Amino acid sequence: MKTYVIVGGVAGGAGTAARLRRLDEEARIILFERGEHISYANCGLPYYAGNKITERSRLFVVTAERFTEVFNVEVKTRHEVQSIHKEEQYVSVVDLQTNETFTQYYDTLVLSPGAAPVRPRIPGIDDPAIFSLRSVSDIDAIVQKLEESRVTRAVVVGGGFIGLEMAENLKERQMRVTLVEALDQVMNVIDYDMAAIVQQHMRDKGIELFLKDGVKSFEREKGELKVTLASGTVIETDMVILSIGVRPDTKIAHDAGLALGRNGAISVDAQFTTSDPHIKAVGDAIEYPSPFTKEPVTVPLAGPANKQARLVAESIVQGTCRPYSGTIATSIAKIFDLTAASTGMTGKQLAMHEIPYAEVLTHAGSHAGYYPNSLQLAVKILFDPTSGRIYGGQAVGYAGVDKRIDVLGAYVKKEGTIRDLADFEQAYAPPYSSAKDPLNMVGFIAENVVDGYSRVTTWDQLPALREQKALFLDVRTPEEFDLGSLPHAVNIPHTEIRSRLAEIPNDRPIVVFCAMGVRGYLAERILAQHGYTDIRNLMGGYKTWQAVTNELDAVEHPKNAHIALFTPSPGEEDGSPRAPQSDSIKLVDACGLQCPGPILTMKKTMDSMSQGDFLRVLATDPGFNRDVQSWSKLTGNRLVSLETKDGTIEAVLEKGPGSAVGKVSSSAPAAQNGASIIVFSNDMDRVLAAFVLANGAAATGRNVTMFFTFWGLTVLRTKRTGRVKKDFMGRMFNMMLPKGMDDLALSQINFGGIGPKLMKKRMKQKHVDQLRSMYTQARMAGVRMVACQMSMDIMGIPEAELLDGVEIGGVATYMEAASESGVNLFI
Numbered sequence: 133m134k135t136y137v138i139v140g141g142v143a144g145g146a147g148t149a150a151r152l153r154r155l156d157e158e159a160r161i162i163l164f165e166r167g168e169h170i171s172y173a174n175c176g177l178p179y180y181a182g183n184k185i186t187e188r189s190r191l192f193v194v195t196a197e198r199f200t201e202v203f204n205v206e207v208k209t210r211h212e213v214q215s216i217h218k219e220e221q222y223v224s225v226v227d228l229q230t231n232e233t234f235t236q237y238y239d240t241l242v243l244s245p246g247a248a249p250v251r252p253r254i255p256g257i258d259d260p261a262i263f264s265l266r267s268v269s270d271i272d273a274i275v276q277k278l279e280e281s282r283v284t285r286a287v288v289v290g291g292g293f294i295g296l297e298m299a300e301n302l303k304e305r306q307m308r309v310t311l312v313e314a315l316d317q318v319m320n321v322i323d324y325d326m327a328a329i330v331q332q333h334m335r336d337k338g339i340e341l342f343l344k345d346g347v348k349s350f351e352r353e354k355g356e357l358k359v360t361l362a363s364g365t366v367i368e369t370d371m372v373i374l375s376i377g378v379r380p381d382t383k384i385a386h387d388a389g390l391a392l393g394r395n396g397a398i399s400v401d402a403q404f405t406t407s408d409p410h411i412k413a414v415g416d417a418i419e420y421p422s423p424f425t426k427e428p429v430t431v432p433l434a435g436p437a438n439k440q441a442r443l444v445a446e447s448i449v450q451g452t453c454r455p456y457s458g459t460i461a462t463s464i465a466k467i468f469d470l471t472a473a474s475t476g477m478t479g480k481q482l483a484m485h486e487i488p489y490a491e492v493l494t495h496a497g498s499h500a501g502y503y504p505n506s507l508q509l510a511v512k513i514l515f516d517p518t519s520g521r522i523y524g525g526q527a528v529g530y531a532g533v534d535k536r537i538d539v540l541g542a543y544v545k546k547e548g549t550i551r552d553l554a555d556f557e558q559a560y561a562p563p564y565s566s567a568k569d570p571l572n573m574v575g576f577i578a579e580n581v582v583d584g585y586s587r588v589t590t591w592d593q594l595p596a597l598r599e600q601k602a603l604f605l606d607v608r609t610p611e612e613f614d615l616g617s618l619p620h621a622v623n624i625p626h627t628e629i630r631s632r633l634a635e636i637p638n639d640r641p642i643v644v645f646c647a648m649g650v651r652g653y654l655a656e657r658i659l660a661q662h663g664y665t666d667i668r669n670l671m672g673g674y675k676t677w678q679a680v681t682n683e684l685d686a687v688e689h690p691k692n693a694h695i696a697l698f699t700p701s702p703g704e705e706d707g708s709p710r711a712p713q714s715d716s717i718k719l720v721d722a723c724g725l726q727c728p729g730p731i732l733t734m735k736k737t738m739d740s741m742s743q744g745d746f747l748r749v750l751a752t753d754p755g756f757n758r759d760v761q762s763w764s765k766l767t768g769n770r771l772v773s774l775e776t777k778d779g780t781i782e783a784v785l786e787k788g789p790g791s792a793v794g795k796v797s798s799s800a801p802a803a804q805n806g807a808s809i810i811v812f813s814n815d816m817d818r819v820l821a822a823f824v825l826a827n828g829a830a831a832t833g834r835n836v837t838m839f840f841t842f843w844g845l846t847v848l849r850t851k852r853t854g855r856v857k858k859d860f861m862g863r864m865f866n867m868m869l870p871k872g873m874d875d876l877a878l879s880q881i882n883f884g885g886i887g888p889k890l891m892k893k894r895m896k897q898k899h900v901d902q903l904r905s906m907y908t909q910a911r912m913a914g915v916r917m918v919a920c921q922m923s924m925d926i927m928g929i930p931e932a933e934l935l936d937g938v939e940i941g942g943v944a945t946y947m948e949a950a951s952e953s954g955v956n957l958f959i
């Protein structure tokens with residue numbers, strides 16, 4: 133009779149034990165698990181925190197007793213294997229309940245100890261309100277904290293899938309959630325253009341994102357937990373979830389002298405044998421060559437661990453198993469209404485390994501657009517430009533992501549090509565797919581590229597093309613063009629290209645683009661067949677470009693990116709929102725339409741309505757969420773409610789007094805309860821006057837915006853300039869301008885700097901607040917401070933040099949504030 137000893141009782145360990153028993157009824161199988169539970173659903177833990185899984189017992193797939201009963205395995209929970217004695221083939225084990233130590237001999241030892249969350253030595257990391265998540269006891273501790281009454285704010289550090297799942301679930305508990313990620317994007321398993329969609333969705337759901345900004349320290353100050361980021365931003369919070377990755381939990385393997393890889397993972401061969409012939413290993417703790425690069429990789433996912441468990445048991449009992457082929461790391465995550473998934477290699481990984489690749493991306497509907505509830509889906513593939521072999525794929529959308537990624541994963545695993553995708557025969561009926569599935573579409577586009585019918589370009593290549601004086605040709609309709617386009621683009625709708633060829637030069641590169649890529653391709657083909665040779669179609673069209681540039685901007689100006697969530701504006705005189713009567717409400721179903729379809733359809737219906745009528749709009753284009761908020765503000769219509777459920781956005785609007793719907797209303801749209809002050813001067817006395825007025829206006833209940841431009845911008849400077857790199861002019865301005873509000877001179881009787889000192893003394897005598905305390909009062913009263921972007925650029929003042937809490941904005945920001953203000957001052 134053989135004795136098999138297993139270390140670790142979850143995915144890899146329990147799976148191995150069960151399969152061993154199915155193959156060998158005689159063997160003695162002993163499973164040691166350090167924790168209290170075996171076979172628990174660690175993938176379900178975040179959903180327990182968010183009350184999606186309400187019963188704690190549902191987290192346990194099987195109890196130790198039941199496992200013993202079914203599989204005749206000796207399950208020893210609360211037992212830790214402390215050391216491996218490979219020459220003598222035994223392990224030393226401590227019973228964590230009694231503290232007794234004993235030895236256990238084995239014929240074969242299987243290690244499945246998993247991976248532990250990384251906890252770097254950041255100052256303050258041992259604060260009791262900083263949690264990691266790996267096990268049931270971890271989630272118990274988190275839930276206990278969440279149930280304390282004062283806990284309303286959380287910072288999640290790390291934008292991998294566990295971090296995102298935790299952010300969502302904490303938000304579901306109505307918490308204020310901030311996510312901090314050191315990289316410039318969340319979900320590093322997808323490329324930037326796909327992650328941008330995820331990030332926009334998270335922001336729309338009210339998650340504050342700080343990207344490209346790591347945690348520098350944690351501190352307690354007067355009982356408050358503060359997270360300080362590398363940028364200097366300080367976030368106050370009640371708790372922190374740390375999920376910045378995992379590291380193989382392999383101390384016992386290391387101490388036993390087993391061969392380990394670079395990050396401490398156990399090296400195994402295709403039979404999962406370690407450097408010792410009697411010891412096998414599976415799961416998160418191992419490394420194995422990637423099927424693409426042949427370099428060892430660790431892939432901490434449940435699917436591979438379970439499949440490895442099945443194989444290793446065969447290898448042990450039968451002496452050999454089907455050789456393990458490695459994992460392509462197919463993964464998926466739910467982020468509120470959105471799903472994001474990936475398989476194989478990303479563009480970033482391919483570039484890092486210097487593997488030549490091409491990529492195509494398309495935005496499509498999850499099923500036929502004319503059938504209800506067709507939702508947005510973006511699919512991207514990466515492939516060998518010569519052979520067409522698919523290296524990887526990514527999908528982000530509101531429905532149908534899982535089946536697309538699974539099909540892509542199957543092709544990637546089997547070394548399928550783009551031709552296979554073009555040929556792929558999906559099950560089609562309108563509720564499920566389209567006659568040409570999004571996967572067929574990416575296959576077709578890739579074929580066009582490989583066969584020379586199309587040349588695509590990506591958002592990140594546009595600056596280089598602009599340098600080459602490329603013409604950016606927007607082939608969408610004029611209405612779409614009016615709602616926004618690439619800078620300096622020229623608009624010729626694709627249907628007019630043939631008749632307007634004379635307007636299109638053929639001595640410079642041309643970048644054609646439409647909303648998503650299809651009309652761009654049509655235009656590209658027309659131009660190519662009329663002798664134009666240097667044409668490129670922008671992949672993913674304006675939609676991808678817009679998502680990416682919004683996100684790039686948000687990373688640079690995180691304070692601006694945190695959009696205020698929609699709050700209904702008052703409709704009745706008593707301030708309560710006027711609710712529509714259900715029989716008087718019109719409906720526009722714009723589901724399945726891409727931007728600007730929903731806005732245009734909505735506008736058309738609004739045009740035919742009278743003031744005070746209500747309109748309900750349903751749309752599935754995610755951009756509609758933001759568009760409808762701006763559109764209603766600009767046109768003087770009232771947005772009564774705005775909700776998103778399962779990818780469908782529902783907006784209710786009341787038609788306002790503005791006569792020309794679709795044009796910026798000349799009359800103020802809402803009650804003019806604001807006050808806006810342009811602070812142009814940096815004279816101390818003038819700035820004081822501005823703050824006196826701002827605080828006074830705020831005290832009377834007005835919404836006050838102070839817009840600091842030109843010299844006034846220097847009021848918002850801080851002395852944190854050390855790490856800011858400036859050009860020559862920037863350095864000149866830096867030398868000449870005041871370093872902040874404490875450094876201002878008087879407009880009159882300045883007396884070479886003595887004047888301000890006298891003034892401050894006089895103010896103190898007369899019990900008048902100093903400028904700095906007026907500034908603090910203004911902040912506390914909710915006065916909005918906006919720094920003028922253009923002035924910042926001219927004077928070389930970067931965001932890092934501004935006081936915390938200052939927004940950055942341009943004329944549009946000021947105009948929006950001014951249009952809601954009954955008082956406008958220029959100081």
Ligand code: FAD
Nearest residue numbers: 140142143144166175212213245246415416432433434437
């Ligand atoms: P584990 O499941 O971690 O099990 C290892 C066990 O070994 C642990 O219970 C540990 O206590 C025990 N152990 C370690 N050392 C010893 C010792 N010396 N003596 C005794 N016992 C020991 N993957 C997905 O594919 N999809 C998901 O959605 C997903 N969600 C996740 C969510 C969370 C919160 C977490 C933590 C993980 C998630 N994963 C997910 C990853 C997945 O759970 C792991 O890849 C998988 O569990 C790995 O299995 P394993 O057996 O290698 O390690």
